[in-house]
Amino acid sequence: MNPIAQYPFEISVEKVLKSSMVADPLTLLDCSPLTDGAAAIILAREDIAKKYTDTPVYLTGSGQASDTLALHDRSSLTGVLAAKIASEKAYKMAGVTAKDIPVAEVHDCFSIAELMAIEDIGFVSKGEGGKFVQDGQTKIGGKVAVNTSGGLKACGHPVGATGIKQAAEIVIQLRGDAGKRQVDGAEIGLTHNVGGSGATCVVNIFRR
Template sequence: MRDVAIIGIKNTKFGEMWDNSFRDIFVEAGVGSLEDAGVSGEEIDGLYVGNMSGGQFVEQEHIGALIADYSGLAKNLHVPSTRVEAACASGGLALRQAIFGVASGYQDIVVAAGVEKMTDVSSSVASAALAAASDREWEGIMGATFPGLYAMIARMHMHMYGTTSEQMAEVAVKNHSYGLMNPISQYRKKITVEDVLSSIMVADPLHILDCSPITDGASSLVLAPADVAHKYTDTPVYIKASAQASDTISLHDRRDITTLDATVAAAKRAYEMANLGPSDIDVVELHDCFTIAEICAIEDLGFVEKGEGGRFTEDGETAIGGKVPVNTSGGLKSCGHPVGATGIKQAVEIVHQLRGEAGKRQVQRANTGLTHNVGGSGATAVVHILSRER
């Protein structure tokens, strides 16, 4: 197994991009990451793209080939290009497949990208498309949407552990404070706990400011064998672990809906592979599709005991300067959540942090980071550990 490094990164702006098409944004991200790496098209052996639902959002499947074509890599270079889908974890899995491509020796320089254009349809169409990430025959058909599913998780977490709406709101307040410092963020707006609690209720107990938004955006990474990474950059970031796990797609089949067993399993595998533990992680990008999801994730990733996530957040331990800074990009909540791109954007943010180029949101002495990307209500989880050290 060959070691793999990240040598180039690029995010587009995240938000409602009515002046940019699906094609525009993936080309911007892809070409930007190649420029960042100093790599030419001729050097690329493969593309992997995370995209949840081009079919439903822009009536386009076959996204991999489309991207190769519009990036100028298809006609003469015939670069292989593969779309990977696992709902909101599509980006994380595209990164993982790209790692496999390089680790296997089949490919050397590869691009791992993610893209979603969600605002070209009405929000009801978008909600229906997103609901296709749940079990359509047991959840979707009953009218369950993701805010409803995560509201059940939140209600149970409150019941079992005394987690409060204020503690959940603190997640949003923190992530908005970092989103404000991130030039790509969809919502660059400071909010307070009171703002969250007084915002409209979407699915009790989740207010609209507990929810991540509908977003357009694309993100891209360039990967290379670790042995040649220094040819391209002075600051390669190494993949220390890539781990993925599945769980039941329906919430009602879980042993405990407050624990995402897929996250627990993926984290365990990742820590073992990297020979590291939660205390070795300096900065985290995790899947805060709803505020309760961040509270569950910091528990399931092992940063705090089960049930303590709300208090840990309230105590500022997930802020910069706390025990484990979480979602310095602004997270899905404030930076935005173009579902197929999110898993890649998380890695881009960790690379920014490990390179020391995160500006006002820089975590000091950040050496090792972790990304955590979830599909649906936790049927897929993928965890990557990245480090400045090989």
């Protein structure tokens, strides 16, 4: 659905399970690929932005948090505390809650990371992420469309460019320019970007 994705084709569950093991239970296709890519967005004050576009997208909330780099020092291994704190800050600044988000780009560097992300940022409660995805609630037309770009695993993970690429996808969605992958009527979108296995996380909220 995303013509510029690194893997612009369908990948079946069976194919993921059959791909070679990296660190069990994660197989090669559970892991984001190495990607070359770039992304850019232009940030400006509202009055200046309006000089250049009739359809500006507003950054209404932004939150950042950090944690220890070593996994063994974290308070939990089944969630990323930095993501939870960053999203709470961003929701507060934007004056919205997780329920208000119809489209989100989350940092799915590995399959498990997407599940932890949607739990950490409050789309579902802890432990419900897997079922939520399995039920199709993160598809377009579900409760919240997650990673319409393909995310890190299908669109690609050009590391330093990933966070901006996520923002670009949300801008495309909010402007209604996403074509086949358009989330109908999306007015608010969220990006969730992680570094250092969750040692740092930035959550941004955008509005049309």
